[in-house]
Amino acid sequence: MNKKVLATLEFDKIKQQLEQHASSSLGIEKIDALFPSADFSEVVHWQEETDEAATVLRVAGHAPLDGLHNIRPHVKRAKIGGLLNGEELIQIAGTIYSGRMMKKFIAELVENGEKLPILSEQTEQIPVLTELEHDIKRAVDENGEILDSASSTLREVRSQIRIHEGRIRERLESMIRSKNAQKMLSDAIVTIRNDRYVIPVKQEYRHHYGGIVHDQSSSGQTLFIEPESIVQLNNQLKQLKLKEQEEIEKILRELSAKVQENADELLVIVQVMGDLDFIFAKAKLAKSMKASKPLMNREGYIRIHQARHPLLPIEEAVPNDIELGKDYTAIVITGPNTGGKTVTLKTIGLLTLMAQSGLQIPAQEGSEMAVFHSVFADIGDEQSIEQSLSTFSSHMVNIVDILKEVTGESLVLFDELGAGTDPQEGAALAISILDEVLEVGARVVATTHYPELKAYGYNRDGVINASVEFNVETLSPTYRLLIGVPGRSNAFEISERLGLNHKIIERARQYTGADTNEVENMIASLERSRKLAEKEEQEARDYLKSAEKLLKDLQNQMQEFYEKKEEMYSRAEREASKIVEKAKEEAEEIIRHLRKLRLEKNAEVKEHELIEARKRLSDAMPEIDKKTPQPKAKRSRSFMPGDEVKVLSFGQKGTILEKVDGNEWLVQVGILKMNVNESDLEYIPSQKKVDPKPLATVKGKDYHVGLELDLRGERYEDALIKVEKYIDDAVLAGYPRVSIIHGKGTGALRKGVQELLKRHRSVKSIRLGEAGEGGSGVTVVELK
Incomplete structure (x- = not known):
């Protein structure tokens, strides 16, 4: 795959969006290394794993990836005998927990009937290190601090430390509350310097307290003194803290040794959970884009339903249907600038790269994408000042490189092919380049505003014209792609709407050739027909x-x-x-x-x-038989089209339309047509001649009424007229029950409708809808 095309089509921006959905640096590492694959089986596998993750998000709403960290450096250091700190250990415990929860989570989904073969295989590889996880969490809190419960020795030492700190504070607080303290102290507080408790004493009273000076203020007027009376207590406290630190190191050393014992299993957890974080990031991106899984093929066939450019906001992107590679292998998009041709080109290219990277694409279900060996793109103005190249020369450099590497398994995208030079020569070059690429067998999409290429789409097998629709009324493009219709310049129509004199426009039309006018008229006719x-x-x-x-x-x-x-x-x-x-x-x-x-x-x-x-x-006592046997058909004559019959299995009357095959007849029951065996039919003598035509033909389309009438937004008088007509139509259609939707509002429309229904000759009863039927905003009508 050509790396330059990734930058041209802005694939890096897709990866940036993907990184926002990763739960850890492990997932981000995978995303950074993401590159489209040209291996068909690999691409299919990637798409299937993304689809499984999307299924999990749809069913469960989330994936348990909390607590996951990149613990590789910690594990490797422990593996060579290094000492891990509390924060590193708690990250290891969190990663073990995350893996255990993911393993359990996927297993429960599979037990509930979800088919997740890839995710199941992944999670089955996760080792369960519950003992190590619990050992760490018993000794280290969430902030990486060692807990008192880590060992009985540590608990005892810390208890003694608290007792000594209490005694020291008590002594010092009695000093700062004494009579002379306000005069001799800069502030009545107890503070710490060099891990020893001190009080702030004014310079002139330093000898009053004795002891050791540990610090002084910036002005030198205040000395932080450890009074002589608490030096011994501070010394004892220092000894206890050294003992505490020794016990903490001992605990950390033991836990680090346990990590060393399970180093290989921990690295497996990191590997698998990093893969799963990456897979679920792809599924989350698909959900945010409202994307779907494309079907993949290796025949170079692209068929995308309602494709949107993935970097445009969903509400702004105009969806388009795009097909390439079966009836035609090249699309030439013509038309004026700023019409959306380049966006369409980039959409095709970027969706191809996404599909070949295992990402779902922003299009409807059932879309199909091809796996290309390479994708090439010459898009945008690449004028090079350093190389003294014009726009045309820069494009030609790219095209020369493309023509050297293009194969029959390539997708080639040309933007404004042949632009930047004399129009006649540019058009000729564009045609020749397209011929060269088509001879190789590559799939090609090219944009141009040369009118000569409109004829190219008609004269070459496997090539089709296309354009981006332009609304002359609003003087703006609609960004809808029109396959099979070449673009028009619309210059005369736009100029006329902008106020250019009609006489000038007519003169300009005379200057254009007859062939041009005929082509433009043909295109206009095609647009109207479309x-x-x-x-x-x-x-x-x-x-x-x-x-x-x-x-x-x-x-x-x-x-x-x-x-x-x-x-x-x-x-x-x-x-x-x-x-x-x-x-x-x-x-x-x-x-x-x-x-x-x-x-x-x-x-x-x-x-x-x-x-x-x-x-x-x-x-006289009746015998209750829950299963009433169906009566056997009674035939007194051969059936003929137009006969009125009873369908015994339904208990409904119908009309025979025609004989289908053997002993089967096509029967119309109400507005339904069905094939019925003649053994399930019973002839009903009738004095009237039955028209064998379907009811739809006899009554017409006006009798195809729905089971609901929506009156919301209607004026009061119009609504009542519609209700009366609708009830008559529903009776003719044979409906036993219908619903009138009038909404809640002020209640005036509901009251008027219900009063009309109560008086109607065909209404048996009425009631307000239940909770699942629309509540008081709907009236349910039982018909006679």
Whole structure:
């Protein structure tokens, strides 16, 4: 990969953004060494590891990288017998903890069903050094200070130190509170000099306290004296502090030895966690850019959906669809300056470098990028004063170098090819250079404002024209890339809108050649055709989206209907069972009463008659069968298009449209069309002739109404008119229930809508929406 192209395409700025997402200097080291790869399998692996990390961030929201440090210098010094300090040890403990948490974190995600083969393999390599971690944390606090609990000896020594410090302070404070202290002391404080407790005494009273002078003020008027009465206590304190330091060194030496024992494992943790920090930094950058994983290929094919320049703010960057390498291997972008041609060129180049570095690209899902052996770019004004080169000469130096190294596995980017010299010669050179690069088989994107290259795109196989759209009304570029449409200068239109006399413009048109006018008219026609095609495509997408939503809503309602239907059947059977059971109990009571009468009064009631009556009552008890068998189809005649039938599996009526194949028929049920086996159909005799056309054809597109009517922003009177028409359309469409969205606001629109619905002949009932349906901002309508 050509290193110069990284600077030209500003790849270093991408790395700077990436560094902002690293959690440690280990990750930053990896980022500094990042370089695009030309190895296809390596690039694919890099993309997959980034995608796994992006999955982790999406599922868990974070990755446990806190406490990670570059402990290599500490470990290497311990490995040769060096003594580590408390701060270095606590960094080692933090790194061990970070590795342990990452290992546990990834393992839990995998247990919960996430597929993370690369991250799992990485974390499995992390050694678990819990004992060393706990030994360090028991002895060293977060600031690197040795804790009293590090050893019993240290705890005892520090206890004695505190006792001695208390005695010394007590003695000194009694001195500074004495009668003469205010006169003899510069300030009534106890301070420390040379690790010994002293008091500030005025020069003239130095002999009053005796002892040792440790320091004096800058003016010499104040002496910091250790009074003779506490010299011995200070000496004892000094001895205790030396003992404390010896014990601390002993503890540090023991911990350093343990680090030495685990040095190799610690270096593995550093290596793996540095890699993981780098991988998650790539995923965090992708999240901040709203980027996606590109599919990679080695065929030189680029297909990017809604690509954005990664260094532009998301809200400012204009997304474009770019394709190169299949039907055509070269794109020639023509048009005026400041239109966005160079930005498009850099976008293609920079996204290629990002993809080959394992970074996700700022484009929609499903985009595809190629792995090129090399990327070349000649972009910008590279005039060289030192080499006495003009802009044209400087460009030619670059182009000469490119032509020496370009291969069939290269991507070449030319900005303003042939510029800086005589237009006729420049255009001829540009055409010749493009021919040379295309013969090699490289992928090429070139920008130019030479009109001759517009024809080049039509006359060469594998080459296509493109331009960046310019809005003549606003006199500004839209930065939208138009593949297949060459650029126009728009000079006459812009001049006219800026106020240039129409007579001058017409005269200028006469000076241009007939061929030029024909080309410009052809381009204008292409632009109009493209805009019309885009508009119609968008309308088709809107219709498709609306139809898909309608189908989904109907399927949900049908499912809900059948569930409620079965529930109502079951409820009815349970209620019937209760009634019969109650009747049976009453009958048993009557039988018991009759039996009692027979015994008491010799009534003429036979036993076998009682038994027979009980049996009849038992037979009246219904048997509840949760699974109701589907009735078999009854056919009395052969089916024909236009027949009205019942689809037995759905229990719905429909109309046969045509025979599909064998025993299958295309049946229209409501607005749905489905293939149904004739064994699942039952003919329904009808006196009316049924039109076999689909309902959509009979009723027209106006009956494709949604299940919701949104009235927000409508005037009160207009809203009520829309509600009345919508309810009629919903009834014709056969909807059992619809929703009216009126919003909350002042409540006036909701009140008016609900009053209209209460009076409407087709409305069965109304209610406000529940929490998941929009609350009081929605009215749900049950239709008759």
